[in-house]
Amino acid sequence: MGPIIVWFRRDLRVDDHAALYHATRVGLPVVPLFVSDTELTRRLPPDGAAFNFLTEALAELRKNLKALGGELMTRRGKVLEVHKTLLKELQPQAIYFNRDYEPSSIEQDSKIEELYRKSGVEVQTFKDTLVHEPSEVLTGDGKPFVVFTPFANAWKKLSHPAPFGEARRFTTAKLASDGILGAGELKREVSIPSPVLPGGEKQANRRWRMFLSRKIGSYATNRDLPAVDGTSMMSPYLRFGCISIRKMLEDCRKAHQSAAHAERASIEKFVDELIWREFYHSVLYHFPRLLESNYRREFDRMPWKFSVVLFNAWKKGLTGYPFVDAGMRQLNQTGWMHNRARMVVASFLTKDLQHDWRLGASYFEEKLMDIETASNNGGWQWSASTGVDPKPMRIFNPRLQSERYDPESKYIKQFVPELAKVPAKFVHGPHEMPPALQKEIGCIIGRQYPAPVVDHAAVSAEYKRLYVAVRSHNS
DNA sequence: TTTTGAGTTGTTCGA
């Protein structure tokens, strides 16, 4: 009897892993497989934080599989070609893998399924990435939800799948030695200074337990303050599947039961964020065109601007708006950005600079270590007012956001060091410093730190006119 | 079919 292939993609863990759990219960040898050139890895820049995270997660996966008695097989090459080769080489009994919902993955996976099925090999796919799949959360009419709250209500009514638990020990069938990569071969030179979040299952659990015991109770307020370590930072771990979403949800429910009243609201808020992740997965699944186009079609007429100078200022964190600049520099330096800052920089690019949200979305794809296409697309379309959010136009005031969410300017000063000596009174608007003060503290506007690249009041008024014009055209 | 009510994360203004 041939082995069972368990194909790992965005689910780099051994604990509570649907496909691995089920495969190790059959009693056949199991070949855990990772193909380096998947839909996941192809888009990751090799010098980016996400790639670094991935290699760490993979190295640990290899170790954890070994502890279960198995051996990770890593192959490089086109996915379909790799599977064709393995079909001959291993003559597997079956292939198991967890489902992925991105449009490109769906297309790829159906080809893989067909390949194995045609050869009489059993194919089993599993729900693993989400608590509830896009096909499970539908309106009464069987249509997809496009407003969050009704989606969340329907989601909460469904009974949640319990964690499966540990995989059994297994053996890996003797592998042909050719074409198998060593552990280090996927590793490339990376130049990310001390990643804030190390990849892998162990780190995922460490961070999660710390968040559960010390942070989740104050999540509702602290999550909005970029200078405070108040968010879970689980996004990269979820992106690469270093932790099980079923387990996280179960932990939240247990914590909720034993929590004080005040903390319960915070835990519910956190669960809502997990539901947002599933909501945007569902939206993209049902409307794959959103990767390229506006949900609200009338925005196809939006006369987005483009300026190399302004776009570069945004990318580099040199807009003259300290909070925006802090966010962008955090992204560039660490591969991660606080959620509050993500909203502010996205609003700034789309509303103040009036640049197409797709430009911002691709820059995030390039830089974020937690890049999840569904969430990224949903977030950017939300910011640009082109998406499924039913609220009317929303323009963030970057100055106000700065004062409200970074009142002590700790975040700004951490990532925009040239503002370190600017007094509290001026730190959210350094260009207002009198020239003498600029000179005194060695932060001259236009030299050490830029003047605002646009005037918020003027450009937001302009944006409002464009918005009204675009929308009224519709009827 | 029509009606009703609610909507992640905002901003501004005036008391």
Add this chain to the structure above:
DNA sequence: GTCGAACAACTCAAA
């Protein structure tokens, strides 16, 4: 500085 209302006024799920 804080608070509530006005802003704008649209979509869409569900009754």
